[in-house]
Amino acid sequence: MTKNELLNKALFCSATIHQPHALKAFLATESLSQSIILDEAIWDQASKLMSNSEVLVSGTFSDFIEVPKLSDIRIQRILERGIYPVAYEALIQWHKKKGFDDIINNYVKISASHNEYLSHNITILLAFNTLYPQLNKFQKIPFLERVTEFITSTFGSKSADVHLTQFQTVTFKELLAVSIEQPGFFGHNLITLAWLMRCRGALGKDLLMALNQNLYIQATSPLEDSDDAVDLDIFSKSVGYESEEYFSQKIHTLVFGTCSNLHQITLADSLEYLWKQFPDNRESISRVTDYYGRMLEK
Incomplete structure (x- = not known):
């Protein structure tokens, strides 16, 4: 491969x-x-x-759909209601009319307005935006079909709150502290933090502040699923060191130790990014890495 x-x-x-x-x-x-x-x-x-x-899937669904030109309002209604298979063609027409930035900007604003458990609404969206420039013309149709599936399953009829003006200022350092204490299911709070930091330049001040606040709320609120809590017995046995060699070994274990969950890769990458960004917190970051490796072996 x-x-x-x-x-x-x-x-x-x-x-x-x-x-x-x-x-x-x-x-x-x-x-x-x-x-x-x-x-x-x-x-x-x-x-x-x-x-x-x-x-x-073995092909592109839009190849088998014949749809007349849709108005902007019809495109929005189709996507909001998740009407398939026409939803695939609706997003493709939106893309042709206004470009991918217009699609992304619309849903980033909605993500900032609606806090979602595990924060997939923003992390997957930011990943799509990061990947888009790498794609050739043949890859864009299947890509847009995955985007269509994501936005119809995630956003529905939600709209951006135009009154997003009052935010609690939360620093990345504060977010790291609360996310390490309550990382959530498979470290999703840490994954979100890494994506927000990576993409902060593209988000703008107000959106970033709103998304940071959303993450802070997720990391400091009671978990929606108690099974997502840290296993204190396993965590008590986990060890963290500032050694880069030790950390690299733990990342390797997290990625290759089992073949269990796709988030092994996503979490390992986020922890590696945070390790670089927060040199003063390397011991705690490596301990979390060791913890998730142990969890997979459980």
Whole structure:
């Protein structure tokens, strides 16, 4: 499995539970392969994890749909109501009319207005936006179909709150502290923090403040599912060190130790990013990495 082969596979991986995760996982694999894991086996491991988590589709649905030109309001209504299969063509027409930035900007504003447990509404969206410039013209149609599936399963009839003006200022350092204390299901709070930090330049001040506040609320509120809490017994046995060699070993274990959950790749990449960004917190970050490796072996 090569990088390009994995990308092409991810473009045709659709969700089995709520939202498609393969493209975000592809970006995580790409990032890890360029920094901490210099192991060509990572492409094969990511492919296996995608096969475990997602359903593979064998073509593009829009090839079999004949739809007249849709008005802007019809496009929005079709996507809000999740009307398939015409939803695929609706997003393609939106893309042709106004470009991908217009689509992304619309849903980022909605994400900032509506806090979502696990924060998939913003992290997958930011991953799509990051990946889009890499795609060639043949890859954009399957990509837009995965985007269609994501937005119809995530946003429905939600709209952006135009009165988003009052925010609690929360720093990335504060977010790291609360996210380490309550990382959520498979470290999703840490995954979200890494994505917000990576994409902060593209978000703008107000949207970033709103999204930071959303994450702070997620990390400091009671969990919606008690099974997502940290296993204190396993955490008490987990160890953290500032050693880069130790951290690299723990990242390798998290990625390759089992073949259980696609978030192994996504979380490992986020922890590696946070390790670099917060040198004063490396001991606690490496302990969390060790913890999730142990959880997978449980």
